[in-house]
Amino acid sequence: MSSELAYPDTVILLPVFRPGPHLGELVGDLIADGVAAPRIVVVDDGSGPGGEPALAAVRGLGCPVLRHPVNRGKGAALKTGFRYARGAHPGLDVVSADADGQHRAADIRLVAERAGAGRIVLGVRRFDAMPPRSRLGNEVTRVLFRAVTGRYVSDTQTGLRAYPAELLDHLGEVEGERFEYEMNVLLDAAGAGRPLEEVVVPTTYLDGNAASHFGGVTDSLRVYRPLLRFAVAGRPAASLTGR
Numbered sequence: 001m002s003s004e005l006a007y008p009d010t011v012i013l014l015p016v017f018r019p020g021p022h023l024g025e026l027v028g029d030l031i032a033d034g035v036a037a038p039r040i041v042v043v044d045d046g047s048g049p050g051g052e053p054a055l056a057a058v059r060g061l062g063c064p065v066l067r068h069p070v071n072r073g074k075g076a077a078l079k080t081g082f083r084y085a086r087g088a089h090p091g092l093d094v095v096s097a098d099a100d101g102q103h104r105a106a107d108i109r110l111v112a113e114r115a116g117a118g119r120i121v122l123g124v125r126r127f128d129a130m131p132p133r134s135r136l137g138n139e140v141t142r143v144l145f146r147a148v149t150g151r152y153v154s155d156t157q158t159g160l161r162a163y164p165a166e167l168l169d170h171l172g173e174v175e176g177e178r179f180e181y182e183m184n185v186l187l188d189a190a191g192a193g194r195p196l197e198e199v200v201v202p203t204t205y206l207d208g209n210a211a212s213h214f215g216g217v218t219d220s221l222r223v224y225r226p227l228l229r230f231a232v233a234g235r236p237a238a239s240l241t242g243r
Helices: 021-032 049-060 074-088 105-112 132-149 165-171 180-192 216-233
Strands: 010-016 040-045 065-068 093-096 120-124 161-163 196-200
Touching: 010 021, 010 049, 010 074, 010 105, 021 040, 021 049, 021 105, 040 049, 040 074, 049 065, 065 074, 074 093, 074 165, 074 180, 093 105, 093 165, 105 120, 105 161, 120 180, 132 180, 132 216, 161 165, 180 216
Parallel strands: 010 040, 010 093, 040 065, 120 196
Antiparallel strands: 093 161, 120 161
């Protein structure tokens, strides 16, 4: 299959921390699905020597691997990927995905096909398929997000997202280095009235999402703090596309 037909004008960005075999499996599936290896960008966020086997495998497939010498957080890894995409693939949209077994090539394709037109596209998960820990956190965050912004986003914590090329410079300036960054991106879009679109994807959870690096109370506080700041600032918001 031609890569131009499979994922037009798209860079796939995979931020990873201590990656396992699922990284190589996902990259192999993406290549088989028609994505050119140089457009699959892996950002290693300070995994250390333990991550080298998985990273070497995808590097051997022709994918660029960018590395942070120390762990800086998912937000920092995304920003590193955005900077690389702007320089190496100017004008291409970026689709970010988790490489811990949750997202498949088919799911990424669904989101990539809707990328562009200045909108952020969210690959949202069905709540009834989530492990209890993930479902509760997402339900609370969804309610709070709507309360403070007036926008309905069914899955505020999804890591599968498409970012339009024209927003990459701006996204590099959005605050946040760790898990709060993705919340700040949604709040930034809400405050600016930018369109958001949702695509339902059949996310897979392995061992109750045990591979997730989301750190419980500490990372939850990082996510909720921006919501509080937004509520205090009282910034305006528009409605979610299609709602």
